């Protein structure tokens with residue numbers, strides 16, 4: 001029996017802090033200063049910070065100095081409008097340069113930045129603007145007209161709308177202003193005011209995979225985590241060209257699409273357009289991307305587009321592919337390693353953790369299907385759960401930690417890392433409930449093998465109890481995607497009088513396969529031989545697509561609700577299905 005003593009090199013975060021500059025004259029720590037100004041001060045102002053690839057036309061380069069100037073102007077413009085500190089600023093826009101200027105300019109002005117996904121409809125926008133008490137919205141004229149204008153009477157905290165691009169003058173409302181004019185009029189010098197590392201900086205809404213999205217609050221100290229985890233898990237070096245494909249509407253697109261790459265001084269690719277396999281391969285090739293950070297669904301969709309498309313491109317600059325957001329099945333790891341000829345590294349984290357917590361590392365052996373090990377400075381543990389999924393508490397009042405290899409428990413992290421969330425908006429009780437003893441517990445179930453690698457089992461809510469077994473949907477989904485006919489699978493428990501639940505799988509087939517009774521039998525046989533009859537799906541349903549969140553996660557709760565004719569709940573983050 002193997003045990004896992006907690007290892008925590010306490011100096012890790014001190015070192016991380018020392019790698020940052022801090023505001024001049026000891027005025028504190030500000031994310032935007034670390035991301036932009038200090039690079040310019042250290043003579044790196046001419047390096048390209050953001051290489052923006054517009055939907056059509058040539059790429060546009062923004063240097064670190066360009067971004068310093070523009071974010072200074074943005075912060076001055078906010079000051080001009082009367083915003084001192086603690087004001088909520090949201091963006092509702094596609095991946096355009098002004099979004100990045102607004103995000104970092106807001107942080108300079110010591111406001112709280114909230115990204116909203118551009119495809120949200122009016123209801124999810126109103127809900128988030130009101131919950132976040134957003135005072136300033138940065139958006140485009142088209143978005144404003146289509147979705148926000150009619151909501152104004154229901155948005156009591158919203159004071160100003162700043163329009164990026166053309167069209168502001170045609171909106172007859174004194175609170176709607178032309179962002180470009182404001183920036184032109186503002187000075188390009190700005191002194192960031194004192195920023196306490198504990199000052200609120202970011203408000204992120206979770207993906208809504210398991211229920212109504214929660215607003216997670218993060219502080220400026222998070223930058224220590226953004227910097228260090230980018231350096232350790234994504235191996236970012238200032239010579240890198242890095243592409244994080246996540247939209248800033250989700251935490252990945254902010255932590256690793258804005259902050260971490262800039263703090264680490266790299267050139268960051270921002271693609272305005274949506275997923276398109278041909279376009280993505282072309283960007284990887286032409287922009288000479290060296291580190292590529294994406295999601296399992298994206299890798300599976302690239303795989304579905306076929307190997308020939310990939311073979312028509314060359315990726316000599318690429319040295320690392322990383323993935324987050326959902327379990328990365330071994331089949332996808334092996335496929336991507338073959339196509340890109342570089343290590344393919346899964347990592348795990350959540351909106352609440354602010355940054356990568358568990359990761360495979362570039363110079364460590366990868367076990368396909370595993371999330372890797374806790375990063376230096378992070379102590380992860382597995383906590384024992386009872387039949388109802390509640391934590392088991394020991395005599396000392398603390399949760400009981402699992403120390404044996406391969407036993408499933410709730411994945412937990414020793415509280416206190418820099419990018420840990422500091423609250424759920426307006427929900428102190430729920431926040432408190434995430435902590436037990438010294439642990440933050442994540443709501444995900446995992447196991448740890450005898451080499452210390454963590455394996456994702458499923459979300460607490462998704463795990464299936466069948467005939468006395470605890471079945472993780474990921475294990476079943478992985479076995480199914482191993483079959484050449486299956487590109488993606490979503491697995492749920494379907495109530496059954498005899499065994500509690502039976503396992504039901506929804507599968508999406510590769511282009512060259514068609515649904516048939518024979519294929520269904522073949523898939524069940526394949527799953528049985530891999531998993532055994534108790535765990536293999538009893539029912540298989542062919543689907544043309546699965547419901548995903550806009551951040552790319554399979555929404556098993558919707559598969560379940562639809563199967564059982566239950567209420568679908570909050571669907572604000574549901575991606576429109578093909």
Ligand code: ATP
Nearest residue numbers: 206207208209210325326327347348349350351456
């Ligand atoms: P909500 O909390 O609103 O239900 P969500 O949990 O999907 O939504 P996020 O914070 O965006 O919102 O996602 C974090 C979750 O994504 C994790 O708790 C985990 O379930 C899943 N996840 C992230 N990375 C991985 C990974 N590498 N392997 C498996 N699951 C992952």
Ligand code: MG
Nearest residue numbers: 206210350443
């Ligand atoms: Mg969650």
